[in-house]
Amino acid sequence: MTSPRPPVSDADWPSELADLKDGFAGQLNVYRTMAHHPALVRAWAPLRQHIVKDSALGPERSEIVILRAAYRIGSSYEWVHHVHRSRLIGISDERIEAMRGAAEGEDGLIARAVDALFDDHRLSAELERELSAALGHQAVFDLIATVGFYSVLGYLLQTYETPIDADVLT
Numbered sequence: 001m002t003s004p005r006p007p008v009s010d011a012d013w014p015s016e017l018a019d020l021k022d023g024f025a026g027q028l029n030v031y032r033t034m035a036h037h038p039a040l041v042r043a044w045a046p047l048r049q050h051i052v053k054d055s056a057l058g059p060e061r062s063e064i065v066i067l068r069a070a071y072r073i074g075s076s077y078e079w080v081h082h083v084h085r086s087r088l089i090g091i092s093d094e095r096i097e098a099m100r101g102a103a104e105g106e107d108g109l110i111a112r113a114v115d116a117l118f119d120d121h122r123l124s125a126e127l128e129r130e131l132s133a134a135l136g137h138q139a140v141f142d143l144i145a146t147v148g149f150y151s152v153l154g155y156l157l158q159t160y161e162t163p164i165d166a167d168v169l170t
Contacts, residue, residue, distance in 0.1 A: 056135075066150050073155075
């Protein structure tokens with residue numbers, strides 16, 4: 001079956017997003033798929049900057065959160081992309097693979113938090129306290145926001161059967 005909304009090509013790039021084409025929005029199929037709705041991409045950009053670049057979680061913890069969220073939502077696109085990104089920042093294959101099962105230590109705590117958000121749609125007071133003590137209070141907010149952010153991306157990716165970017169597969 002062919003996706004009803006394949007990633008937007010360079011030739012069909014929306015003029016409203018011309019300034020974003022050479023940046024994040026034009027680099028990945030997920031954002032090229034979102035480009036079918038230029039106002040959404042425009043509104044998405046500042047939150048993306050915070051979640052992807054400026055999160056209080058830091059790069060490694062962010063990747064651990066995203067890997068668990070990708071696994072839980074069943075997004076092969078996000079899983080493959082973030083396995084690639086995790087390796088680039090030095091996260092081991094064993095640690096990556098643990099996000100599909102029962103991780104230990106801080107990664108296990110993060111996995112429990114992601115699972116609670118998917119299963120219970122909230123963090124219990126006890127889990128929030130444990131996370132705050134381990135990661136910091138602002139990082140807990142960013143963990144919750146990251147799970148929400150990547151859930152929305154997962155819904156879009158799966159609905160429109162967005163193909164994994166070729167450079168990630170090499």
